[in-house]
Amino acid sequence: MKCEKCNKPATIHLTEIQGGKKTEKHLCEQCAAEAEGLPVKAHTPINELLTNFVLAHSGLSKEPGTACPQCGITWGEFRQTGLFGCEQDYAFFDKDLSPLLQRAHEGATHHLGKVPARQGGTNVPVKRQLDLTRLRKELARAVEAEDYERAAKLRDQIRQAEANPDSPS
Amino acid sequence: MKLSDLTSQAGEWLRGSGPMSEIVISSRIRLARNISGHPFLARCTRHQRQALEHKIRDTILTANLSLRTLYVDLEAAPEIDRQLLVERHLISKPHKDAEGARGVAIAENETLAIMVNEEDHLRIQVLRSGLQLEEAWEQINAVDDQLEAALDFAFHPRFGYLTACPTNVGTGIRVSVMLHLPGLKLAGEIEKVFRAAKDMRLAVRGLYGEGTEATGDFYQVSNQTTLGRSEDDIISDFRNVVIPKIIEYEHQARRALMSERAVAVEDRVCRALGLLRSARLLSAEETLAMLSHVRLGVNLGRVKDLDLSKVNELFLLTQDAHLQKLLGKKLDEEALAAARADYVRRRLGAA
Numbered sequence A: 001m002k003c004e005k006c007n008k009p010a011t012i013h014l015t016e017i018q019g020g021k022k023t024e025k026h027l028c029e030q031c032a033a034e035a036e037g038l039p040v041k042a043h044t045p046i047n048e049l050l051t052n053f054v055l056a057h058s059g060l061s062k063e064p065g066t067a068c069p070q071c072g073i074t075w076g077e078f079r080q081t082g083l084f085g086c087e088q089d090y091a092f093f094d095k096d097l098s099p100l101l102q103r104a105h106e107g108a109t110h111h112l113g114k115v116p117a118r119q120g121g122t123n124v125p126v127k128r129q130l131d132l133t134r135l136r137k138e139l140a141r142a143v144e145a146e147d148y149e150r151a152a153k154l155r156d157q158i159r160q161a162e163a164n165p166d167s168p169s
Numbered sequence B: 001m002k003l004s005d006l007t008s009q010a011g012e013w014l015r016g017s018g019p020m021s022e023i024v025i026s027s028r029i030r031l032a033r034n035i036s037g038h039p040f041l042a043r044c045t046r047h048q049r050q051a052l053e054h055k056i057r058d059t060i061l062t063a064n065l066s067l068r069t070l071y072v073d074l075e076a077a078p079e080i081d082r083q084l085l086v087e088r089h090l091i092s093k094p095h096k097d098a099e100g101a102r103g104v105a106i107a108e109n110e111t112l113a114i115m116v117n118e119e120d121h122l123r124i125q126v127l128r129s130g131l132q133l134e135e136a137w138e139q140i141n142a143v144d145d146q147l148e149a150a151l152d153f154a155f156h157p158r159f160g161y162l163t164a165c166p167t168n169v170g171t172g173i174r175v176s177v178m179l180h181l182p183g184l185k186l187a188g189e190i191e192k193v194f195r196a197a198k199d200m201r202l203a204v205r206g207l208y209g210e211g212t213e214a215t216g217d218f219y220q221v222s223n224q225t226t227l228g229r230s231e232d233d234i235i236s237d238f239r240n241v242v243i244p245k246i247i248e249y250e251h252q253a254r255r256a257l258m259s260e261r262a263v264a265v266e267d268r269v270c271r272a273l274g275l276l277r278s279a280r281l282l283s284a285e286e287t288l289a290m291l292s293h294v295r296l297g298v299n300l301g302r303v304k305d306l307d308l309s310k311v312n313e314l315f316l317l318t319q320d321a322h323l324q325k326l327l328g329k330k331l332d333e334e335a336l337a338a339a340r341a342d343y344v345r346r347r348l349g350a351a
C-alpha cells in the first residue's frame, strides 16, 4: 500500500471512528510525522510484524494446526490476536517466533537485564560495564553532534557488548 | 484512602516539582509480569481468572508495599470511577473497558499502581513528576522484588520475563517520558523530536490527541525494544541521550520565539488566560489547548500570578470524570462544558 500523500510505501495505518463513521489513513513515516502530532512510531502493532513476517517466510516449521500441549493455542490463533496462551508457548513455537522477536527487538534473541532471585539473580561482569560506559559516553557525544547515523552504529555496538558472550554474534 | 479522595487534588506526579518539570511532566516505568503455572489471560477460564485476581490481590495487600494501599475491584466499580482512574493515568483504557475479574492497587501517593489481570497478570507502574527515571526504576525494582518473593514470575533464561505479547518479552519494561513542548510546536519544529527519537528506536506520540492532533502539546516518548537490552541501558538512553536533547531543542525554540516573536507569544498567552477566565462553556479540547499556552506563559515568566502545580492540576481536574465526581452527578455534554468553565474561572480567580 502506498502513502496517500507522497506515494512512498505507507507504514502508518490509522483508523478513526467519529460520529459512527470509520475513516482510514495510510501514510509513510515522514508524512505522518509532518502531519503534526500524529501518533507515529507507536509500538509497532504485533499484527503488522506478523504480516510482514508471514510474507517474508512462507514455510512454517510446525504444521499450522499444531497446538501447545499446555494451553491448546495454535500458531494461527496466536497470529490473530498477537497474544500467547501460556508461558510454554515461547519455547514451543521457538522456531517460528525467532524472526518475529528479532524484528520487534532490533535483532535481539537473548534476554539481558534483571533475573528473578529464585532464578539465580542478576550479575554483569565489571569489564563489560566499563566498555559499556565508554560506548555510552561516545553515544551521547554523537547525539550531541546530531550525528544520528553514528549514534545508531554505537547503539549496535553497545548491544553487542552487552550480548551474552556465549551467544553467536 | 477512598476513591473519592482522589478527585480534589492531583497525584505526586503532577506537583510540578520534579527535575526539569518546566518541560518534563512525568517519568513512568512499567513492568509486565505473569505468574508461572497459570495460563495467560487470553486462555483463562472465568474461574481461573477469578482465582488469579484473588491470589494477586491478597499478595499485594499482604506484601506491605506501602503504608496505605487502595485496591479497586474494577469488575464491580462503576464506569465513572473507572474513567477517573484512566484520567489519572492509574489504569489503561483497555483495562477500564475489559470484562471479568480485574483490579488495580494504588499506593505511595499514586506514584505506584499495579494493574491486575490487564494484558498480563500484573502490570506494575511507577509514575513520578519531572525527570526522575533512576528514582522510578529504584522504586519499581524494589516493588518487583517484594512481589517476586511471594509470586513465582514466569521467566525463561533466554527469553527473560515471559509476557502475553512478544513485543514486551525480556525485561517487560516500558519507559515513558511525558513532555510539554509548546515552543517547538509554535515554532513548527516538532519533527526534530521525532527525528531524535526515531534513530534511538523510541516511539513518540501525542498524549491527549484524538486522532491526528496532539492537543495541549503533550508528547510521550517510550521504548519499543524490551529484549536484548538491560533496564539500565534502556533508561540510560532516555536519561543521558534523548530527553536532554529534546529539552535543549525546546529551550532553543522558546529562546528564539522570545527574541523574534515575543509580542505574538505574549498575545497567545494573554488571550488564552483571558478566555479561560471569562468563558461560560469550555470543551475539554479547548481547555487543554488554552492551558498549554498558559503553562508556557508561566514558564516564560509572562504569567506571574499562577504557578506550575496549579496549571498542572487544572489539566487533570478539568477532565470529564473528575468534574462529575466533584459535582457528584452525571452531566450531559453542555452541562459538562458549563461545569468546566465554572471550575476553571473559580480556580483562576476570575469573575
Ligand SMILES: [Zn+2]
Binding pocket: A003, A004, A005, A006, A007, A008, A027, A028, A029, A030, A031, A032
Ligand atoms: Zn508519504
Ligand SMILES: [Zn+2]
Binding pocket: A068, A069, A070, A071, A072, A073, A085, A086, A087, A088, A089
Ligand atoms: Zn501454551
